Amino acid sequence: MPTYRSLFAIREFRVLFVNRCVVMISVAASALALGTITYDATRSPVLTGLSMFGGPLVSLVTSQLLLASSYSVRPRTALMFQMSGALVSDALQLVPGMPWQLRFLLLAIPYVVNSMFSGTQWAIVRDMVPDGSFILARSTMNLAANGMQVVGWGIGGLALIWLSPRGLFLVAAIADLMSLLNVRLGIRDRPARGTGGGRNVVRRTAAVNRRLLGSGLTRPLYLALWVPSGLVAGCESLFVPYGHSGHSGHGAIAGYLFAATAAGMMLGDLLFGRFVPPAWRDRMIEPLRLLLAVPYIVFLVSPPSFAAVALAFVASVGYAAALPLQDRLIRHADEAVQGQVMGLYGSGMMIWQAVGALIAGAVASWFPPGRAMGVMAVASVAVTVALVRGLRRSAPVKRDSSGELPKLVVDRSAG
Numbered sequence: 001m002p003t004y005r006s007l008f009a010i011r012e013f014r015v016l017f018v019n020r021c022v023v024m025i026s027v028a029a030s031a032l033a034l035g036t037i038t039y040d041a042t043r044s045p046v047l048t049g050l051s052m053f054g055g056p057l058v059s060l061v062t063s064q065l066l067l068a069s070s071y072s073v074r075p076r077t078a079l080m081f082q083m084s085g086a087l088v089s090d091a092l093q094l095v096p097g098m099p100w101q102l103r104f105l106l107l108a109i110p111y112v113v114n115s116m117f118s119g120t121q122w123a124i125v126r127d128m129v130p131d132g133s134f135i136l137a138r139s140t141m142n143l144a145a146n147g148m149q150v151v152g153w154g155i156g157g158l159a160l161i162w163l164s165p166r167g168l169f170l171v172a173a174i175a176d177l178m179s180l181l182n183v184r185l186g187i188r189d190r191p192a193r194g195t196g197g198g199r200n201v202v203r204r205t206a207a208v209n210r211r212l213l214g215s216g217l218t219r220p221l222y223l224a225l226w227v228p229s230g231l232v233a234g235c236e237s238l239f240v241p242y243g244h245s246g247h248s249g250h251g252a253i254a255g256y257l258f259a260a261t262a263a264g265m266m267l268g269d270l271l272f273g274r275f276v277p278p279a280w281r282d283r284m285i286e287p288l289r290l291l292l293a294v295p296y297i298v299f300l301v302s303p304p305s306f307a308a309v310a311l312a313f314v315a316s317v318g319y320a321a322a323l324p325l326q327d328r329l330i331r332h333a334d335e336a337v338q339g340q341v342m343g344l345y346g347s348g349m350m351i352w353q354a355v356g357a358l359i360a361g362a363v364a365s366w367f368p369p370g371r372a373m374g375v376m377a378v379a380s381v382a383v384t385v386a387l388v389r390g391l392r393r394s395a396p397v398k399r400d401s402s403g404e405l406p407k408l409v410v411d412r413s414a415g
Helices: 004-008 011-042 045-053 055-071 075-092 100-106 108-117 120-128 134-159 165-186 199-214 218-237 239-244 250-275 278-301 305-331 335-364 369-386 388-394
Strands: none
Touching (some): 011 045, 011 100, 011 134, 011 165, 120 134, 120 335, 199 218, 218 388, 239 369, 250 278, 278 305
């Protein structure tokens, strides 16, 4: 079994790990700042949820047009574009007196860029780690993300007690700049995996996406990765309104809830990525998906703050189910387009987080935030149960006569 020592012996992996940490500081700081500004200005759960999770809706269009760019641009250049998009957006958020409507428009900048190159990082990781190490590498990167979310959400929630949201945007912009320099100086330049651009990129993107989403092997995997967790993200998008509904120190409560979810994700990735034997990973997909949603059903009765934080922590351990699902996705797809395969996963995940936030905000317009969170959790459980049969097609026991997993072969020149 691969170890953390073997991963961190790879210099570029260390660079990407540090970069992931810094990026998540930026994401947490900017999201909490914008969510607070929006709720203070509008008192709308829908708009607050969209301000924190709605940016990926931009990817709903652009990922269908530009995702093939993940293998037509040099990987290091693609990562630098991603860092630059976030830097421009967060720096512009520092302009004083900007109306919240314009702040919403700025959300589009990083997500347009991310929708083009969202699979690049994972394609680089796949290249740099030894065979059999991808799950551990992926879980380790998730640990970086979730660990820094604990720091970002927790400190951000406390900082809002004495700092303005603009101060958090400044922190985010500094983190973006550090990430950009880190990628430029620490990642080796690699050739692009493919060539071509313009309408060829659009055609290739559409053709490969159709194959991936039309396959009985990969479609259930994408749905299982996107929908249940997206509905739970809707629960999380209501943390700020929940903190305002009868809880003192509302900024800190929301920050604690976000920090608890990040800590739970970190624990799940640590246990599942490093210590759970491979034979057990696939068996735990459905139990972990149920764990992700069931604790939020308790929010139907509006638990006190300490119980809410504990429930959010326990539930988020269930996010670890994404690790074996991602591994199946990689194993069932042609190596030539694995960047786009993972890019479609990343774009779809962010889109469903935004959709979940939108649905949750709409439900919260009719019910108190805690009750709306419980409704979203019930919906997540229902989707998880409905997808059990479809996931059986991609289970590791399904092998061809050569003993290999069946692959969905996609011609990257299609279209």
